Amino acid sequence: MSIKKKFDLTGKVAVITGSSKGIGKAIAQGLAENGAKVVVSSRKQNAVDEVAENFKSMGLEAIGIACHIGDEDQRKDLISKTIAHYGRIDILVNNAAINPYYGPLEGSDEAVFDKIMNVNVKAPWLLSNLAQSHMKEQGGGSIINISSVEGVHPGFRLGLYSMTKSAMIMMTKNQAKEWGRYGIRSNVVCPGLIKTKFSESLWSNEKLIAGYEQMVPLKRMAEPEEMAGLVMLLASDASSYMTGGVYVADGGYLISG
Template sequence: MDLSTLFSLMGKVALITGASKGIGFAIAEVFAAAGAKVVISSRKQESLDEMANLLKSKGYEVTGIACNVGKMEDLQTLVSKTIETYGTIDVLVNNAASNPVFGPVHDTSLEAYDKIMDVNVKAPFHLMKLCFPYLRESSNGSVINIASIGGLSPETGLGIYSVSKAALISLTKVFAKEWGDHKIRVNAICPGLIKTKFSEALWSNDKIMAHMMKALPIKRVGESEEIGAAALYLASPASSYTTGAVLTADGGFTI
């Protein structure tokens, strides 16, 4: 058995949102190392160019395309520019997320609620639909939605964010069921506490960390590259019989 082929993305085109740093960037680097042509997206073109050049210096094929996923018209532009550049889309990773609040759910404003739901649920829904014509033409069409363990059990201080991730998990299963006939696999990854800028409010809080360490079988914070490895499995032929799955990568927190 040739394991290099089993986990290869050679010749595939992958589009990743929220990919200028953290988990999204780690996924981009892993995919590029596996042979994919990668489009990284986030709001600021300057940051994307910097990170794309970093990966290009390693010999990878990477293009940065700016997009605010909270704006539906930007998503259409993102897909159009990806097609102009590479001609197709084989793998879509919905990683971009928003959580402008941390605290009691009753303190969450309607404006914050709308932003969280627009970015974390509506954007993946619309982007998946926009990518559908290209994914169904792929020999290994794959969508990976980056959810959260908060979507399985609400996290303290992250009420509406947890609601949005629960919705994203459900959305993953709906698309997986409907797109099976089109040979498109749709799966979700639920990271636990990963050391990124996005989750700094958690891992920089001594009280939260003390609680987490008591509950974690693997007593450490996760790394972005570990989510990248999980995403590679779901993007590659290695997971050809896997769809509608919800893969936790949380150090055992949800056991």
């Protein structure tokens, strides 16, 4: 097979959580443009339907399945409905996450801690486990977890979020170690500051963003589409010997300190 053909995702089915907007939507579109049948998923059915219909109007293959990943029944439904519709699952992108608290570690409480851990760590772990059984039966698959540079380098007033994203990295490494025997690869992407609604509280602060852009080597924040290419690689057979990897796309943030 030619190297170019290894990037082709035709015939593969991809589930992307948190994909009605932002990074998740950009990733879903990139995978679909590269031939995958994509399942657009986020909490609201009307939101995922809108994105799926938009993709279809572009000649892409997509369906929308609503799922609050913190809910056990909805996680099970996401996987079972995907199998019912497409018959398989080849790619799982754990992108959905929350950050309900911005402040010092001692300023939060147990309820917030439990909420962020439930959505950012527990849910991707359990959703991956559900997908794993189908990937194992098929003889392989690719799991791509979306972490953050905050999981590698501690940021200011983002301690709880950083803890969850660090856990995501170690979860990825353990998935790769345990599931490689089944042909299942697991890799993690660590984006830097991306211009999305999720991070608006950061980039809308003119003083903060000016300092950030002065610090990072590329002198700017990223657009959501700039995360899609890396995920497309990790989802494809072009990355067939890549597993357990931590891949940073941060404009040089981690080398700017």
